Amino acid sequence: MRVLILDFEDSFTYNIFSTLKSMNIEVEILHYRGFQIDMGEYFSHIILGPGPGHIEDYVDFSFVVSKLILDSLSEKIKLIGICLGHQLIQHELGRSISRLGTPIHGQSQSIFFPDSNALVKELRSRELEVQLYNSWAVRPRDIDYNFDLEILGSEGEILASISKNIVTYQFHCESIGTSCQQELFSQILV
Known part of the structure; x- marks a missing residue:
């Protein structure tokens, strides 16, 4: 298994890296602007990490997604996909992104799996x-794509989408405020 984390200029990227390293997974980080479309063939898993801003700030990256x-x-x-990565993937699948009624930054929330x-x-x-850090x-x-399972938040927003080959989390599964970090990554790192 070889994992590539695409860094969208967010310090949480290094928490993801550390979590995966602690699981004895071979992992690399690359700035998203340095990713070339043919690089995907060298990795078994690609993580679109968290990042600042709105998905419209990354419109030039939509072809890659x-x-x-x-x-x-x-x-x-x-x-x-984690946080921004979750939003980028979901948007390319045809879902809409809107501002949360109440932004959540650095707060933990209980969700049931x-x-x-x-x-x-x-x-x-x-x-x-x-742990959530999001306004969107x-x-x-x-x-057209059917996830096997989706978990919704209190405002009806999608917090997690799970299928065999695509997993997205709105929350930060690598954050210290998230329980079961390794289990959340294991959902797709198998």
């Missing part, structure tokens, strides 16, 4: 504390 989604659908890679075969056994039927939310709407 679309290509990574296609590569994950054809099982060439597994794709993970149901007893679902879509989850690794360590996450099933568990309530977890997750992905809104549910019908898309």
Whole structure:
């Protein structure tokens, strides 16, 4: 397994790196602007990490996100999105992004992971504390891609989307305020 984290100029990128290293996973970090479309073939997993701003700030990167989604659908890679990465992937899949009624920055929230075969056994039927740092939310709407499981927040926003080859989290699974960090990464790092 070889993982690439695309850095969107966010210090939490290095928390992701440290978490994966503690799991004995070979991992590299690359600034998102340095990513070339053919680089995907050298990695089994690509993480679109957290970052500042709105998805419109990254419009020049949307082609790359679309290509990574296609590569994950054809099982060439597994794709993970965290916070901004979650929003970028969901937007390319056709979902809308809107401002949260109440922005959440540096706060923990409890969310329940149901007893679902879509989850690794360590996450099933568990309530977890997750750390959020966001002003934006992905809104549910019908898309061509069917996730096996989606978990919604208190305002109806998507907090997690899980399938075999694409996993996205609105929350920071690498944050000290999130319980079960390794289990959340294990959801796709298998």
